[in-house]
Amino acid sequence: MSGRDWRPRYVQVAEDLRERIASGELASGSVLPGELELAERYHLSRTSVRNAIRQLREWGLVRVERGRGTYVRAPRERVTRYNAERYQWEKDRVRKSEEERRSTGGVEFDTGLTVADLTFHAEYGELRADEDLAGAFGAPVGTRLLRRVYWTRPGTDTAPLSLARSYLPYDLAARNPELLDAGNEPWPGGTQHQLATVGVEVDRIEERVTARPPLPDEADRLDVEPGVSVLAVRRVSLDVEGRVVEVVDAVYPGDRIELVYPIQLRRWNGAGERWS
Amino acid sequence: MSGRDWRPRYVQVAEDLRERIASGELASGSVLPGELELAERYHLSRTSVRNAIRQLREWGLVRVERGRGTYVRAPRERVTRYNAERYQWEKDRVRKSEEERRSTGGVEFDTGLTVADLTFHAEYGELRADEDLAGAFGAPVGTRLLRRVYWTRPGTDTAPLSLARSYLPYDLAARNPELLDAGNEPWPGGTQHQLATVGVEVDRIEERVTARPPLPDEADRLDVEPGVSVLAVRRVSLDVEGRVVEVVDAVYPGDRIELVYPIQLRRWNGAGERWS
DNA sequence: GAGTGGTCTAGACCACTGT
DNA sequence: CAGTGGTCTAGACCACTCC
Known part of the structure; x- marks a missing residue:
């Protein structure tokens, strides 16, 4: 990123993950890293990472399963x-x-x-x-x-x-x-x-x-x-x-x-x- | 409330506020108490109160204005x-x-x-x-x-x-x-x-x-x-x-x-x- | 038992709105 | 200026899943 990004950090994380999903780096069906690991990678608290994941859920990009993990959704055909x-x-x-x-x-x-x-x-x-x-x-x-x-x-x-x-x-x-x-x-x-x-x-x-x-x-x-x-x-x-x-x-x-x-x-x- | 309520506290708060809005106790257009005051009243942290308010927003019951407050929405006619x-x-x-x-x-x-x-x-x-x-x-x-x-x-x-x-x-x-x-x-x-x-x-x-x-x-x-x-x-x-x-x-x-x-x-x- | 996400706390700093 | 909501931290305990 060049220059300041004034959006909240959690929005930036959501954007970053969105791009990784779109590019196929995070394939559909695969598991996202755990929240603690994401927090570490992005140098953020777990709360902020969770905010990012909430965005991804609202965008319909991931599915969260309790006790198991967060999965990349298959792009849904209409x-x-x-x-x-x-x-x-x-x-x-x-x-x-x-x-x-x-x-x-x-x-x-x-x-x-x-x-x-x-x-x-x-x-x-x-x-x-x-x-x-x-x-x-x-x-x-x-x-x-x-x-x-x-x-x-x-x-x-x-x-x-x-x-x-x-x-x-x-x-x-x-x-x-x-x-x-x-x-x-x-x-x-x-x-x-x-x-x-x-x-x-x-x-x-x-x-x-x-x-x-x-x-x-x-x-x-x-x-x-x-x-x-x-x-x-x-x-x-x-x-x-x-x-x-x-x-x-x-x-x-x-x-x-x-x-x-x-x-x-x-x-x-x-x-x-x-x-x- | 009689007996245990196993729902998360923030859901209970959201429900309580929803009922107060429905009953007219919180009239449409009026301001909700600030988040700190709500936290005190419900004996909860501000985070939990904010979660409750997020629910109310998703239900379309309140409108949040930064720096001003949280307002009860007019029931929308369709x-x-x-x-x-x-x-x-x-x-x-x-x-x-x-x-x-x-x-x-x-x-x-x-x-x-x-x-x-x-x-x-x-x-x-x-x-x-x-x-x-x-x-x-x-x-x-x-x-x-x-x-x-x-x-x-x-x-x-x-x-x-x-x-x-x-x-x-x-x-x-x-x-x-x-x-x-x-x-x-x-x-x-x-x-x-x-x-x-x-x-x-x-x-x-x-x-x-x-x-x-x-x-x-x-x-x-x-x-x-x-x-x-x-x-x-x-x-x-x-x-x-x-x-x-x-x-x-x-x-x-x-x-x-x-x-x-x-x-x-x-x-x-x-x-x-x-x-x- | 180890790992996951869900809830919750008690703080903090910020930008914004009103006076 | 004080009050508001938005963001963020660094912990904690829980229920659940999988091994």
Whole structure:
């Protein structure tokens, strides 16, 4: 370094380590030197080194494991989700044969993987709508809901790609008792097919996207460092009569997922140069 | 507290302060006691108190100002952006009179505010496409681009709602020299009208949404604490011939913005109960 | 038992803000 | 000037992992 560097020392250390990771000197998967050793090397206290490491965690560059060490993360490839196309694809699939439906699920749509490569988890439960959910359903507080929790991940990876809480009106789901049994998951054809078995055609889906730091349990399950961001998506499905038939709160690791939304505008159709 | 609380002390302090803020005991806008005083009150070291305050910052509950103090944030109302409707509305407006266009801009569409209530900033510059932008435009690296930086905020608030970098192919923009002059901003009618003056009809817009921690300068400008998340949106506009006519990289404070995307599915149209 | 990261202490000096 | 938050030190004890 030539001249003074006025940034705090711990920022300089973080920068230095960042460069070493980027250059491959610290290969992904390898262990960083222990905090005491880093402190010695950089002539700093352990506290300052820890501050530097906190930066690296927030940047998503390292993963810290208690009692073991600090590891360089594999550069994460982003998975791109085309939700609009995906839901249409799921809807089209509802009317295909069970065999066809069984062969692929929604995650494969994103990743190209087959069912065998995926770890899938589902938990079912019951719930009374709180104010928030009641508002989403346009139903009274206390309405009985079927609550389902999912997480999916590519079998090769250790990191789930999504964590989703789905809510269905209990009375609606109960029309087909099979829908109340978590043992039937993964359901061939997905939620839209499940809804179809009780006579519901999904017509319109609205996604509300926000970003926030992960809650502690989400950080665990999605394997994101606390301090990294997650995308929180609330997905509301409406049937052809405009009734809310499902509400999903999904959480994605912000650094591994990219959500793509296409917006088609109406054409002017040969109106020529009418602008002023 | 009854029984042992095994969480770290600083987490307990953060929780305690969180509850005091939620209950209104610490009103929004008010100053927290200094770190030394908090340390004394909780019988902790200043370091531990600082850890607690770091949590509150990540939760977006307090804002820290150096040399002044730590302030309780106003609970942030979320602004909801309906981008699909918004772009259609902007497109429709292209063919309205200049007077009509002049009266409202895009931000008002979201907030209901009028132009007078808004602070608007634009900077123009030139740029050669790097690999990333060249890929987005489907053009060679080094292609000349017009680069425009915007930020907007409600005049009453101190916090910008968005920070956007827009890129246009320079040769396209140069067909109307007025488009090269930042002095013409805010342009009545927005980008779609600007493009219309050089003969472009925008047909399709694609938004790619990700989440990440803010860069230091973004944290400054958007007034989010470092550690809080931002929504990063890349918006690509295509004209009726499928050419990329604009690329925008927009950043929104994740805790103040909600992006809504409607997804309309094709109807089955009286096909009846064909599911198996 | 040795090594790791997580928490915590009791100091210190600094730059910045207000009066 | 006094008070604030930002950085930094040189220790300490703990729970956890691995051998």
